[in-house]
Amino acid sequence: MKVKCPTCHQTHDWDTRNRYRPFCSERCKQIDLGAWADERYRVAGAPLDENAVSVDEWGQSSSQAH
Ligand SMILES: [Zn+2]
Structure with missing residues (x-):
């Protein structure tokens, strides 16, 4: 049986x-x-960054409204 190296x-x-x-x-x-591993690192890192920014913005606008 022959296989091709990925x-x-x-x-x-x-x-x-x-x-x-x-x-x-x-x-x-x-x-x-x-x-x-490189691919997984990039994919996992992007949502974490977005989450940190949106949570921070939500907290600021919430405190300013009150
Ligand atoms: Zn090979």
């Missing part, structure tokens, strides 16, 4: 002894995990 797109044999599958090597697995 990182380097090289075709290699599917080997159940390969602990890095579906990647061809440890290096390709680490690259993919690193890219995924």
